[in-house]
Amino acid sequence: MRVTVLLFAGAREAAGADQVDVQLPDGATYAGLAEALRHAFPPLERLATTARFAADAAYVDLSEPVDLAAEIALIPPVSGG
């Protein structure tokens, strides 16, 4: 299955794109998605390791299966305030 991941801030800059597509095995979790991102986009190595994911604008656990119907985003460590 193919999933589109929104990228922000340093992740967007590292990948040179505000979204990327990655190929995942069926039933993959967000942890698997992080792994796939690291392999497919080596500049994302550091941030894909420390980032969280969001599905439809809410944080998800790495152990959950990727929701293909949702808008998926990589949320690198935040620094607002």
Added chain:
Amino acid sequence: MIQLTDQPIDLAPLIAQAQRPAAGAVVVFLGITREFTGDRQTAELTYEAYPEMARRELARLEREARDRWPLEECCLAHRVGVVPLSEASVAVVVSSPHRPDAFEAARWLIDELKLSAPIWKQERWADGTTDWVHPTESNEAPNQ
């Protein structure tokens, strides 16, 4: 009340909204752009948000704060885009009947916002280079 804005934060209306008859205290916290981080000089900061999610997270924090403390008003405002030195990037304005609740809620809100709101800052240093700030436990953000 939450705000995500690319304009300077207008504090007066937020304070006015918090001044309710049942309130005896208004606490205001402003996070402002600091010039020096150790020896490094900042020229300006740029903030980027995942807007839908940032609004949702700020609204969640407002709800939780209202559940935990008897707040009359609870305003969270965050600026995005370029923020020049000494200007506010974030404002927390809360009111409650008595001051301890307002102080505690404001402190909790800014601490939680910094942990969970999907908003990021980019340093533009005085030497012209830029860095996105992505703090990790072993590498604390220089401008926290």
